[in-house]
Amino acid sequence: MSMFRLFRRSSSAPIARERLQILLAHERGVRGQSDLLTILREEILAVIEKHVPIARENVQIKMDRGEAVSLLEIDVEVPNTAGLLLSA
């Protein structure tokens, strides 16, 4: 039988299973308590806003939820005048 498997495309069900497991692990977390990544995002932005006036539209946020590691990427445009305000 294994010989015939060579002619078949690899099955997609294991990939579906893995995608769902990762997704549901995060979503079940959300129901119990807030998603860590979302809390981090809000708190990091709050800290930056405390020191620098930032326009929310100049903030690019990317998230990539993985099984072992998730990625939170926050790209903030800080105006050059912000440093002057702080040191003043």
Place this chain on the structure above:
Amino acid sequence: MAKVLVVTSGKGGVGKTTSTAALGAALAQSGQSVVVVDFDVGLRNLDLVMGAERRVVFDLINVVQGVAKLSQALIRDKRIETLWLLPASQTRDKDALTEDGVGRVIKELRAKFDWVICDSPAGIERGATLAMRFADAAVIVTNPEVSSVRDSDRMIGLLDSKTERAEKGQRIDKHILITRYDAARAARGEMLSIEDVLEILSTPLLGIIPESEEVLRASNLGSPVTLCNAASAPARAYLAAARRLKGEDVPMTIPNDKKGLLDKLFGRRAA
């Protein structure tokens, strides 16, 4: 000139999300800029079918409520540059969607894209009525099966009365997309024929998507079927339907998957 298209059906499980992803990708593959918008608040799935479920940061409700800018909530497809997704919220209630808010978001999307494709939730509640509210055209996804055809008829009635265009006395372009069509069963008289469905609904046909294992395979992999396997029967049917949406005259056919000798001998397992 941007076109707002709603993909609707009334009945659940007939293929709205699959069709939204496949038509959106097909239009984007032809060079148009496309955004697919999930209106199924609380039960979003378009992100999963598009393979973007891990990258959702903000959603439609965040934008409607002004918590996030549209540019922050839009997710660009990793395979096609001109294809974008606006996900629904998974946690909030659909009452968080307001007509004014949705109207504002649709207006902003019109300015950015050639096509705004709204994936309606099943049913006729708020999410479904707001998904169609600002549409210029509608794709009614129908299975050749009695309950689906009845629900499609109901949706056609709502499209002709409850949309903004209908209230202004303007026409809304409606198209029937028949999905999960099994030519062999229809030939044996076990399934409503295309002619039966079109006669009952008296609405023009956009395409016929054959029942195929490729659709399940594509959703397993998180890829619209037109991207996952563009040569497959459902992909060819969706690509042809997308060309018809653009106004091209494409002869109506029912593509079928050509099976190789080995497949015929051993029967390929479903996805």
